[in-house]
Amino acid sequence: MRYDTEHKQRTHEKVVQEAANAIRQHGPDKIGIASLMSKLGLTHGGFYAHFNSKDDLVAEAISHMFEDRMEAFRKCLAGAEPAEGLASYIDLYLSIRHRDRRDKGCPVASLASDIARMPLVARKRFEVGIQHLTDAFTDVLKILDKPQPEILAASVVAEMVGAMTIARAITNSDLSERILDTARRNVKERVGLANT
Amino acid sequence: MRYDTEHKQRTHEKVVQEAANAIRQHGPDKIGIASLMSKLGLTHGGFYAHFNSKDDLVAEAISHMFEDRMEAFRKCLAGAEPAEGLASYIDLYLSIRHRDRRDKGCPVASLASDIARMPLVARKRFEVGIQHLTDAFTDVLKILDKPQPEILAASVVAEMVGAMTIARAITNSDLSERILDTARRNVKERVGLANT
DNA sequence: ATAATTATATGATACCGATCATGCTAAAGC
DNA sequence: GCTTTAGCATGATCGGTATCATATAATTAT
Numbered sequence: 001m002r003y004d005t006e007h008k009q010r011t012h013e014k015v016v017q018e019a020a021n022a023i024r025q026h027g028p029d030k031i032g033i034a035s036l037m038s039k040l041g042l043t044h045g046g047f048y049a050h051f052n053s054k055d056d057l058v059a060e061a062i063s064h065m066f067e068d069r070m071e072a073f074r075k076c077l078a079g080a081e082p083a084e085g086l087a088s089y090i091d092l093y094l095s096i097r098h099r100d101r102r103d104k105g106c107p108v109a110s111l112a113s114d115i116a117r118m119p120l121v122a123r124k125r126f127e128v129g130i131q132h133l134t135d136a137f138t139d140v141l142k143i144l145d146k147p148q149p150e151i152l153a154a155s156v157v158a159e160m161v162g163a164m165t166i167a168r169a170i171t172n173s174d175l176s177e178r179i180l181d182t183a184r185r186n187v188k189e190r191v192g193l194a195n196t
Numbered sequence: 197m198r199y200d201t202e203h204k205q206r207t208h209e210k211v212v213q214e215a216a217n218a219i220r221q222h223g224p225d226k227i228g229i230a231s232l233m234s235k236l237g238l239t240h241g242g243f244y245a246h247f248n249s250k251d252d253l254v255a256e257a258i259s260h261m262f263e264d265r266m267e268a269f270r271k272c273l274a275g276a277e278p279a280e281g282l283a284s285y286i287d288l289y290l291s292i293r294h295r296d297r298r299d300k301g302c303p304v305a306s307l308a309s310d311i312a313r314m315p316l317v318a319r320k321r322f323e324v325g326i327q328h329l330t331d332a333f334t335d336v337l338k339i340l341d342k343p344q345p346e347i348l349a350a351s352v353v354a355e356m357v358g359a360m361t362i363a364r365a366i367t368n369s370d371l372s373e374r375i376l377d378t379a380r381r382n383v384k385e386r387v388g389l390a391n392t
Numbered sequence: 393a394t395a396a397t398t399a400t401a402t403g404a405t406a407c408c409g410a411t412c413a414t415g416c417t418a419a420a421g422c
Numbered sequence: 423g424c425t426t427t428a429g430c431a432t433g434a435t436c437g438g439t440a441t442c443a444t445a446t447a448a449t450t451a452t
Contacts, residue, residue, distance in 0.1 A: 007429075008428080008429065011429085011430090026313060027225075027309065027310070027313055029225050030225070030313070032408080032409060032410085033411090034408095034409080042429095042430070042431085043430070043431050043432080044409095044410090044411095045411095045431050045432065045433085046429065046431070047411090047430095048410095048411070048412070049428090049429065053411085054411090102312065108361070108362065108365070109308075109309070110309060111309050112305075112308035112309040112365075113223065113305070113306060113307050113309045113310050113361070114223070114309050114310075115364065115365040116298065116364045116365065117222060117223055117226070120367070124367065126365050127365065127368065130362060130365060151378050151381075151382070154359075154362075154375055154378045155355060155359075155378060155379065155382040157358070157362070158354075158355045158356075158359040158361075158362055158375075158379055159351060159354045159355040159358055161357075161358035161362065162354035162355055162357035162358030162361065163350075163351075163354040165304065165308045165309070165311075165354075165357055165358065166326060166350075166353070166354055166357065168311065168312045169304070169311040169312065169319070169322050169326060170323055171316070171319050171320065172323065179350055179354075182347050182350045183350070183351065183354055185347075186347070186351040203398095203399075204399065207399080228439065229440065230438095230439085238399095238400070238401085239400070239401050239402075240401090240440090240441095241400065241401050241402065241403085241441095241442085241444095242399065242400040242401070243440095243441090244440095244441070244442070245398090245399065245400075249440085249441085250439095250440065250441090394451100394452085395450100395451085395452080396449100396451075396452095397448100397449085397450080397451095398447100398448090398449085398450100399447095399448095400445105400446085400447090400448105401446070401447095402443105402444085402445070402446090403443090403444085404442085404443085404444100405440105405441085405442085405443100406439100406440095406441090407438100407440090407441105408437105408438085408439080409436100409437085409438080409439100410435105411435085411436090411437105412434085412435085412436105413432105413433095413435100414432085414433090415431080415432070415433095416429105416430085416431070416432090417427105417428100417429095417430090417431100418427100418429100419426100419427090419428090420425100420426080420427080420428100421424105421425090421426080421427100422423100422424085422425085
């Protein structure tokens, strides 16, 4: 039925977006092509007009997730002092909302243990994404004149990812919140930010 | 064929052990009952004489993993000064060997993102296990007279888990090792241990 | 020796997933 | 108005999985 020229491109984008959310929520193995397409009002058959395989889709989706994240990071920094911007990103990352919304959050935390089991195409996208994010973090620490900004960034990013992983594992809500709270204070102190 | 009285118990144990390794290596969804049993020279049918369901097995396997870990922790502390013992556990955790042997390593790092998607029975086992491990960590920090040992323990455990997660995600071996190295130095410094 | 029992094996069922060959439909181009 | 075509739908295949009913063989109890 001859849609306009960009129709297919838009559909493609929507599939990737939906996949990015579903993969973070349920893991790369538990999302079926059929259920994914049906969420967009489409059927499973058309899928292979857009992607060569499911692995292809997963790889694209991963890049999409990291783009989302970089945008969130930039949004925190925009229109604020670097220190304040960094603090707001830390608060955002270690928030209850982020804990409870895996589908929209950091792919490293959402897919931590899946990465190592993924096909190489997907792993490469991950590697690039992680690098970009820690580099961005490092840049801000440089502006703040922290010594050894790369090392501090690596350490702090690790703590943030680990704390979110553990907070999501804990079913006891109070305990889980305490872990996030602790991490928030720790991380901010370690990067030399006042605790709010 | 009427084996001796403990035969079934031993088989049960072996299944759990094998499952604990396979689950850490490949994730809870990618281990089939059939392939698991065949690794022990058995077939898939007998499985349900030992477990009510796969979920049951997974839950048992998780507890088994944490018991393994507690033993590793105790082994590091045994026959050494608390400070030295702690340092050796940190070195062990953030080692290349641990990175490359997910099947025998820390379940939190191996199954990070799987936990949140697991059935409640499994999540409860996880919760208990994490609590025990951080408590054990806290105890050592108390002996070392660290201020706020609980908070420091939570922070340091989070960094260790996060660093291992990221190190495993990175395919570039040099970069991955650098991340582990950085984390080792950071963590030891933060708990007041000399860097070796 | 025979019967009962126990750990495991065999085989079947039912379901779900990725992938692919082919069909349909409506607009584009003539 | 007819043909072509792009985007998607239908329907089938194939492989994998958990689960369960039933069979088998080796012991032990009688």
